[in-house]
Amino acid sequence: MIRWMPFVWTGALRFLADGRLQTGFIVGGITIGVAVIVFMSAMLAGLEANFIRRVLTSQPQIQLLPPDQVARPLRGASREIEDALVQRPSQRVLSIDQWQMIARRMEALPEVTVVAISMSGAALAVRGSASRSVSVLGIEPETYLRIVRLPDYLVAGRIRLTSDDIVVGTELAADLGAVVGDKLLLNGASGSSRVLTISGIVDFGNKGANLRNTYVALRTAQSLLGMIGGVTEIGLSVGDIYAAETIARQIQASNAVQADSWIKTNAQFFTAVQAQKNTNLLIRLFVGLSVAFGIAAVLVVSVIQRSKDIGILRAMGTTRTQILKLFLLQGGLLGFAGSLTGSTFGALALVYWHQTTRQADGSELFPLIIEPQLFVTTALLATLTGVVAAMAPALRASRLDPVEAIRG
């Protein structure tokens, strides 16, 4: 008997050790439940973090665009006739009105960390007899590359954007049979053309993006698209990525621009993540309930099996409170022990899954995120579940009449 250990702890540990088969089975059950929770939680967190990282390194967190053009019928004429249908006008590529002033305002906002202006439009990329329609994005590398980390996606060449350079995706380069250093003819929608040199080839991990996205210097795009001095988009980075939607709404309310946050443009992803989180929550709930009922069942049996022991303990001066604590503690210890082994198995399964499962391009499916907080929370919840589950059997044990208990 360990001398420093309080009586109820000694009793709880000995009772659990004495019924080692029962204890082993229930700890095994808790282990499986906790391992599932740890594995799923960490994997979902990893998948979400991976997606967010990919999204946030390939697009600005907030995009400011020219507002949609709408038809405004003239009203107030003496013999006014209102059409039943007002046709939506075609959306021309327009520069953001007074973009310099808006950009300066954005730079002054404390929530905004980076402001990058850009110009985008459609063009036809031609090399020899092959041609592909592309999206041309003119950027200022010194600011834009702080938002979209093009160097992270580089597979050949380098990100150099002088007025004669272009960076293309792997699919476009393959379709046109081009490599770094080759020339491309770009025909803009306005009729102007430019011959540009491929300085870098990037792979975004998306076939469509690799085929269509091209990057040139801002002035080159302005010239090609016939909008000298124009800017069609202002990209913003913000300190708190999850506040992007709120900030976007505030910006739109006080400026003549359309502000889209990454949360809005990836709404489907968030719906999917939320659905996964809800599913995970339900799984946790049912696993937790299974664990709780398992612990309660084992302790109810234990109370019946140990009723004579309880009677003897009561006869020798053990209080009802001590008996209550003795069984609550057993529940807590079962939950805690199961959470330790379950967390270990869950983490090992996660590491194994992470090492063996890869994406098509060989990169990791999800980053391995094993946060100590997850284990601490799991251990606390499992222990609490054990204590709560033990409440009914513990109350029953503490209320046992000593005479009845000894008689068995």
Add this chain to the structure above:
Amino acid sequence: MAEAIVRLEQVCKAYNVGEPNETEVLHAIDLELEAGGFLALVGPSGSGKSTLLNIIGLLDRPTSGSLSIAGEPTSRLDDAEITHLRGHEIGFVFQSHMLISAFTACENVMMPMVVANGRASAAIEQRALDLLDRVGLTPVANNRALNMSGGQQQRVAIARALAMRPRLILADEPTGNLDTQSAEGVFQLMRDENLASGTTFLIVTHNMALATRCDRIIEVVDGRITQGQRPQG
């Protein structure tokens, strides 16, 4: 005459009180147990011996009447006070299931002291070993109950009952499940402890040969004491 360690006055015990099947098993019991006595409680099965023992041991409460332990009336004590009094003044030896299987012989003897103290200590362990030595069980001090004979288990139970130096030990047929030789050994051990420490023993037994060797025989028949109600002067 010695001071009374237990005094019962007009104690009645009924079950299913207020219901059609109400049954009174003890009828107006008046009884005094003298301190230091070695007393036998006898009577036919179902006569109320165990009920009387449970009431004296504060494991059960009388329906009416009063009970005093060491001069202290117990009727107004709450559950915690009753538990404390029971833990400090009364030791128990049961007929069967004498020990807690999860603990060794030594730990079983330590248990009442650990319960009272909140945790074990060197002094508690030493006292337990001394008690086991007195009952001749030092060699099996670290054995689990399952690995001991019935006679050995009952000796450990006696050592455990003595652990808190109680003034009263209640033994419910302590030799009932033992062979003749073991029963004699256990009885003699209790007698020796009674003489050595002055602890009062009240022993429920069906064995009249053993009962006649006690200081006094208290006989219960149909819930009434028919013999040995008062200590002999």
